[in-house]
Amino acid sequence: MNAKVTAVSSNNDYSFTKPNRPGITLLAGLGVEGDVHAGVTVKHRSRVAQDPTQPNLRQVHLIHEELFTEVGKDGFAVRPGELGENITTNGIDLLALPTGTLLHIGDEAVVQVTGLRNPCLQIDAFQQGLLKQVVGRDEAGNIVRKAGIMSVVEVGGAVRPGDTITVKLPDEPHRPLEQV
Template sequence: MDSATITAVSSNGTYSFTKPNRDSITLVAGLGVEGDVHAGVTVKHRSRMAQDPTRPNLRQVHLIHQELFAEVGDEGFKVEPGQLGENVTTAGIDLLGLPAGTLLRLGAEAVVEVTGLRNPCLQIDAFQDGLLKQVVGRDAVGNIVPKAGIMSVVRTGGLVRPGDRITVELPAGPHQPLRRV
């Protein structure tokens, strides 16, 4: 994971499936991406707000691995950074293999804590028909494994840019696998 880097950063101040790429984003401790519609202490995802708007926001920053774009590209889909709604696109790190509670230093200052897996939704098929099936896999025993990135909360704020390095700090064991949040 020595070569883990950020390849793109994205944010959007309005609800939209895709997020435009930016030159930089600012992470704010306890809130998320400054100016992003999903920033906040409590849930901001519309379906979760409908269930219980007082729940903590465990989905402040969405990270997705650029390698997924190549994987779905092999199946005929063209996906670019920000198009699946992520805030941070990464390369060279197995995001899905990280345990819950992992700290990721993004650039010089910002630190996020990994909370779980993104639960892919039907909007992915609205974006490109058939893509949802490509971003959901199965593990060795047949359990469904979402592959559309991970979610995190901001522990330390800071500026994040494409090209920034990612440093991983694993939590004390025993490690807990990521679950959908």
């Protein structure tokens, strides 16, 4: 597997998209330095409204670049950072990873996968009809979420485009990803 980082993004203001950066710094237990979603407790507005003391299981959002190619076949143009992710990857099937997987990114950083991003209506505000592209149903009628995965920072460090990603699966039995 030749998994790598293709882009990194962050924003210190609440907005749907995040500008690309030359690099980001992950802070253990917090998330992306300077990003609005960094912190020990939840930062997503709807989750804060429910219970602001919930642990932040969404410190770092990763999306696979292959999704952009997939939705591009149906006429949607999406670039890294535009769906609000912090790290855009290539060469790794993020959605197939089990809960608890460790992703070693670059020379130092390690994130632990916590679950699937649950895309919201803001995606349709970004591009009308895109939500149906990133949330669908499989042949059995089960909901399939494709808008990336969420993680927490286990070990901090710098992350830049071109960095390699190494996967360390948790001990079995593996638990499939659920929305967080």
